[in-house]
Amino acid sequence: MLRFSNFLFPESRDPDRDADAIREAMEEALLCEQLGFEVIWLAEHHFDGNCAYVDPVTFAAAILSATKRIKVGFAVAQVSLHHPTRLAEQMSLLDNLSRGRVIVGLGRGTAYNVYEYQGYGIPAEEALERYEEAEGIMLQAWTSSEGMRHEGKHWTLSIPRLRPTPFTKPHPYVIRAASSEAGALHLARRGLPFLMNVQSYETTRDRLLQYRATMLEAGFGPEQVEACLAESWCWRNIFVAETDAEAARIAVPNFIAMQEQRKALRERIYAEQGIIMKKETVPPARVDPAKALIAGSPATVAARMAELEATGIGGVIGSFRLGPMPAELAAQSLRLFMEKVAPQFRAAAPALAAE
Template sequence: MQFGWLTLSLSPSPEEDAARIDQQIEQVCEAERLGFGDVWLTEHYFTGESVYNDALLFAAALAMRTERIRIGFAVVQMPFHHPVRLATQLALLDNLSKGRIDVGVGKGTVYNEYEFVGHGLRSDDSRERMEEAVDILQRAWREAPLSYEGRFYKVQVPQIRPKPVQQPGPPLWRSVISPGSFTDCGRRGIPILTARLPVARIKERWDLYAAGLAEGGHDAATCERLLAQAALWRNVYVAETDAQAEDELSALLLQTRSHMMHVREAYNPPDFTIDPVMLNAWTDPKISDADALPFVLETGCLYGSPARVREQVAELRDVGVRHLLCQTGFGDMDHEQNLASMRRFGEQVMPAFRD
């Protein structure tokens, strides 16, 4: 199995932001030392999540501090980036990292409309903006010169310099949830990330992805590579005992949920309503913490003593997961507490699953 490390922790106040940024750099360096194969950066604005805010600039700092670990984005919120600027930044990052960049792309969170408002946008056309930006991004790396006239962007680009190390450019990943998205990404040969997927559904979704790969006519080596890369995101917390892990993780998750509900209520504009189809027991403000917590522990978390977490990882392996993304920071979790959990996982869990 491959293990990745993902950061989505919270800086509780502006006064702590600088220290928290330094701590996240230290955590990434520790992830590389422990043998994690990739680190994934989230992108959120204005409220202390993804405290570095600018994931691209932060990735450049990580490229200078690391040597082997791949650096991914989960995900770049495409409507917030001019695609030519983004193509240039990612090409430079690929050079700085010597070809270690992976780029998850998305249309922006469906919950945080205030992020769109802060960028002078609304989310109504976010999917169309994303698709046009992705088209320009990929073509900018391949075509010189590039002439493009779309709904949102009209550009004339002589060429992108420097060229990415990875040709024709860093891999573009998609975050997928619905069954049809797994099949479609397989057909198109796109690497995938997915998050809160119950164990009972994983094999079914992985089979849909494999079926899509077969429909797309990809060669055997490509199919094997993409199936091995297909990544599942889980909250991961390892303590000395099962009871300690459940108690501490539960408190951190409830703190995270409280923050999430507060900022959406405080900053989302009054004319914004979330499509009910996009809600689940964790994200729906009408669901109590007492009901939301068991849901997220069951569908999105690996936690306990090292022995118990090894059993949980084995369960995922046995239904086909070969690439696990581990979020080890939640809420305003203490830096040393995060490192302790990471080290237990890296030293007492991961070695049991190395190829």
């Protein structure tokens, strides 16, 4: 059965209102605990106000300290911007503070916002190789009882045994992001679940069919394939109102405004520096309301959730507060979703198991 979570992705357009946006995000997290969501997912973006709390590690600690049940996941930590030893320590500490309520979502970092790499003094073209090297360091640091040495392209390290040791054995639960078909199939060949970014329903369905086939071709059995799919998540923008018309009236303008805000600094940097990471000649699915937004009455949204459930995906990461949407409207949508949509898919959540 489908599982539900909330992607806490608060926008702050005015630097003087950052504190308000962060407070509202914490209130939304507490509401998610109250309503029974399984996971709160946190993003990581810098310098543009598109993710008001900026640092998901610090914000995760605040949420975990204020809650008792809900898990906190990273979707994702931009690994290429972090020192791997420090990030491994931080995740291990969160794992202990929460007694295993952390989902360590790892990714290379943004494929769009060059200014995030510039602000950290890291060449954007090194992002993928830094991520791959850092992931290996983190997994070894978590699991080595004798300490470790590492000599790589970006880090030369001599790490005594990592402290604190993880609460979850052999290490905190890890999941990887795969924004492309190639990335998803690479994880399928390794027998690993994944986080999928916003895609059209057709792309989601087709990618999961290919994921299944690739796992089977790699020698994994049907039960292993279904177990990986059950732990995989897809991201959708969601808004629920009493009627389809009311949902569209509120959600569509806020969705469009959110997309405009998310590309504003990227385009300014391109105008000033002539640098752009990914030139898009065709608008991608993530910016098209018809493909990337599920807005409607509880019955309409439940029907769209049923479509996703039929693909075999285990969970939905819902972004409920869209761009400049007032917090109270997002809260109403969250309540309607959990009171009238989620009960149609209610099932016991599977236990997290480390890789």
